[in-house]
Amino acid sequence: MSLNLRPSSECTYDIVSLGEVMLRLDPGEGRVRTARSFRASEGGGEYNVARGLRRCFGKRGAIVTSLVHDEVGRLLEDLILTSGLDTQFIQWVESDGVGRAARNGLNFTERGFGVRGALGTSDRGHTAISQMKASEVDWDHLFGTLGVRWLHTGGIFAALSENSAEVAKAAMQAAKRHGTIVSYDLNYRPSLWKGIGGIEKAREVNRELAQYVDVMIGNEEDFTASLGFEVEGTDENLTNLQIDSFKAMINQVQAAYPNFQVIATTLRQVQTATVNDWGAIAWDRETGFAQATQRDGLEILDRVGGGDSFASGLIYGLMEFGDVSRAVEYGAAHGALAMTTPGDTSMASLQEVERLVAGGGARVQR
Numbered sequence: 026m027s028l029n030l031r032p033s034s035e036c037t038y039d040i041v042s043l044g045e046v047m048l049r050l051d052p053g054e055g056r057v058r059t060a061r062s063f064r065a066s067e068g069g070g071e072y073n074v075a076r077g078l079r080r081c082f083g084k085r086g087a088i089v090t091s092l093v094h095d096e097v098g099r100l101l102e103d104l105i106l107t108s109g110l111d112t113q114f115i116q117w118v119e120s121d122g123v124g125r126a127a128r129n130g131l132n133f134t135e136r137g138f139g140v141r142g143a144l145g146t147s148d149r150g151h152t153a154i155s156q157m158k159a160s161e162v163d164w165d166h167l168f169g170t171l172g173v174r175w176l177h178t179g180g181i182f183a184a185l186s187e188n189s190a191e192v193a194k195a196a197m198q199a200a201k202r203h204g205t206i207v208s209y210d211l212n213y214r215p216s217l218w219k220g221i222g223g224i225e226k227a228r229e230v231n232r233e234l235a236q237y238v239d240v241m242i243g244n245e246e247d248f249t250a251s252l253g254f255e256v257e258g259t260d261e262n263l264t265n266l267q268i269d270s271f272k273a274m275i276n277q278v279q280a281a282y283p284n285f286q287v288i289a290t291t292l293r294q295v296q297t298a299t300v301n302d303w304g305a306i307a308w309d310r311e312t313g314f315a316q317a318t319q320r321d322g323l324e325i326l327d328r329v330g331g332g333d334s335f336a337s338g339l340i341y342g343l344m345e346f347g348d349v350s351r352a353v354e355y356g357a358a359h360g361a362l363a364m365t366t367p368g369d370t371s372m373a374s375l376q377e378v379e380r381l382v383a384g385g386g387a388r389v390q391r
Contacts (some may be wrong), residue, residue, distance in 0.1 A: 026305035027286040027310040028239060028343060033206070036172030039084035039344065043196050044071025044182040045154045046090050046101055047130035047147070049369055057133045057146060064139060067104035068132065068369025070181040070212045073119045073330050076108040077337030077371045081359065081378065089196070091153040093284070095120040098153075108370070116161050118153040127153040136327045136367065143328055155185040159192045163198030173338060176200040177361070179210035179242075180251055183230050184217035190230045196239035208240035210336055211247035228253050240287040241278070242336050243339050248290070254278055255337070268292070268306065268316065273360065275308050286310050287349060291335050291360065292319075301325055303361055307333060307353040314369030315350035317357035318384075325364035334363035334371045338378065351382075358382045 032041065046069045052060035069090075073127045078084040088110045092098035094117045105112055105390060118127045130149035139141035149155075157364050176196060183190045211231060218227045231251040235241065256274050275288050289307040297304065304319040325331070336357030342352025358381040363372035 028206055028207055028347070029204075030176050030344060031172065032231050033174065034258045036174045037085070038087050038171065038173045039173045040078045040086040040177060040340070041085070041089060041114075041167065041173045042071040042075035043089045043176065043178040043193065045069045045130055045149070045152065046072045046088065046092070046105060046314070047132045047149060047186060048101055049063070049099060049134055051136070051367060053367075054136075054138070057144070059266070061150075061375055063133075063333050064366045064367070065100070066370070067101055067108075067297055068330060069208060070333055071177055071179050072105075073333035073338070073369050073371075074177045074337045075110055076208070077359065077363070078341060081371050081373050082341040082375055083338065084344070089114040089167075091118060091157040091161075092117040093118050093120050093129050093153045095129070101129060105124040114162065114167070115304055116153070116157055118156075124151070124249050127151060127156055128154065129356075134329055134369075139297050139299060140280045142295070142298050145329070149185075151211050153190060154182075156191055158188060158332070159195035162192075162196070164196055165203070168199050168203035168205050172377055173200065173205045174204075174345065175208065176204045176310060177208045177210070177340070180212040180227070180231055180247070181210075181214060181217065181347060184214060184221070184227065187221075189236070193234055193326040194237070197234065198237055206239050207237055208242060208340060209234065209238040210332070211241070211251040213243075213245035213250040213330070215250075224250055227251050235282055238282070238285060240281070240340070241285050242287070242332075242339070244290050244291050244293065244332060248274060248278065252278065252382065254277070266305070271306055272308075272314060275306075275314075279308065279310065289335075289339050289353060289356065291357075293331075296322070298328070301328065301364075303331075303357065305353050305360075307339065307349050309349035312349055315353050317353045320361055321358070323364075324360055327367045328364050330369035331360045331364040333369070334373075335360035337371070354382045
């Protein structure tokens, strides 16, 4: 494998994620517009990856984020503590009582069912994390004195504000100075870029940050929207995904960014909200392409966070085995399992992931 990880013995953390943590409010089987009660949980594109590595795979982790010091912020802290991640790098912002200056993000999310797709309605303007500045964190203390083997961040965090892109850049630069591997999930969200320059701004920001990335992760839409690489032979609804087309695109990506050591993408075709064809491919600069077991007709309960769980499984495989073919199998299996339970974050165990990687099915375990 082409990645050179710092020894575990030299580092306090195996994984640190930089990103927003939101309060997810889930109406269960119903709709947000008619709900009278919600299930509360935490989630965030970058956070979900570190949480999965901690809870499912047992890696030492921390989250760098910012929250308003109010009761919602304390609820989010309580949920993060349950994840097992170190909370010492949460940047707390005093509340003004009404949220004029800063607030905590909310995400109302419907799971979807059958012909009704999943639907997210986020309420995340003027959040504390979007106003966070690079100078608020001592990056050299984190990556140098304490030591971190792997930093994960992504395009959701970078899209929150111009500040956020600068914070991501500062963190990634510090990580590179101290020999920390950097992964980045493009995670293109049109709604986040809509008011700040759209797809052109997304490409400008992501192309700038891409130069600091070792492991680039994304799906078909992400690579097209965020970096400008087209996947030939697909339509606008992505109903005819072809492996060879993705391999051709990845070859273009790795040629354009020689710093990328690993590139990985999930392959999802939506039959219905509750039945997806699910797979993944990855590329390593030394060993080339690897494809995960294809799971057509995969039944899912909640697709949100499936890609994040893929990323945490992939990172675990790269850390633990140094083998991209095993890593992509762990990523795809973890993502598949995570989508069988509600919420953004994984409830799977390492034993369940390994059973699925080995070809195990859904027979009852006694």
